[in-house]
Amino acid sequence: MERKKRSTAAKAEILEKEIAPIGKVRFVSSATARFVRISIRPGQGVKVTMPKRATLAQAEAFVQEKTAWIQKHLSNLEKNQPKPFLFTPEDPFKTRYHQLHLQAHPLLQLKSKLKDGQLQVHYPAHLSWDHPEVQTYVKSAVEQTLRLEAKRYLPERVAFWANQFNFSYQKVVIKNAQTRWGSCSSTNNINLNLHLMRLPQHLCDYVILHELAHTVEKNHGPHFWALLDKISGDAKGLDKELKNYRLQQF
Known part of the structure; x- marks a missing residue:
């Protein structure tokens, strides 16, 4: 009580x-x-x-x-405040392996499928492509596509760089985090954001190397940056370039 x-x-x-x-x-x-x-x-x-x-x-x-x-x-x-992001037919959205293709169809329900390098989203003809219901559906379909790509690509890429520089880690976890591209736990689990699949490859690799460096140096002190600079080639420059990309684009 x-x-x-x-x-x-x-x-x-x-x-x-x-x-x-x-x-x-x-x-x-x-x-x-x-x-x-x-x-x-x-x-x-x-x-x-x-x-x-x-x-x-x-x-x-x-x-x-x-x-x-x-x-x-x-x-x-x-x-x-940034303007709300809209998926449009005129400016196709791209992930690493797929391009979004929006198309109206005569059916009453929303549908999507991955085919020949495209994420095809069909929406009812009585709705416009910018209708909130359509945009919400497209966002979900894009995130599912990003997650699928990330699960196939990122663990292999982590293994590649870990082997290159002799890092040890426990496992790779794919997340849809709101504030971080990646993180490394105290037990050396590597957590990577599925939105890495929107980045150019060299920046995606930089985030992976950043987290692998944390398996050795847990903070962002001078030793961490010296190690990251050694394995990435230009840690500060790449970190600055990464800031040009919004984590939550939509």
Whole structure:
């Protein structure tokens, strides 16, 4: 019974309210906060952190006082947001081994298949190619294709480079991670993102070498970069080039 009370109390620390003309605002009570603070971040909206001693009315009054500032930052945030990615018939999307081909057909359901180096997606003629239902289906089909390619290609490529430079690792795991191209666990499992199949081969190899280097050097200290530079040829340059590619393109 005591556990339930603590859980309910913890949930009560966060409150969402509609504040005109701003919209939804999240109020979060913090034991460590010394004053009311407003933060605005992509995907999180407006968050107001308030010390325990502050009342909700005081926090709301502070928000109203800062309305112009909040609206300005929300507007800038919206302008800087990347436009939603669309799979289009005119600009075919490519993985390492397949090119997306979108085509309307008379049937009522969405279909896809891999054939002759193409990922063929057929969508109902009564829908447009940019319809949300079509785009969601295409995204899923593309990710399935990337995963299939990654499982066939990446483990062999890791084995190749490990053999070249005498690295030891446990296993290769393919993931659809949101924030990393790859990682190496404490037990030397190599985790690789299926979206590596969208990269040029030399950058795909760089990520693999990066993670293999972590089987020897677990941090990003000078010894790690010296090792990676030795086996990749230009670690800093390749790392900089990799930053030109978005991990989550769609």
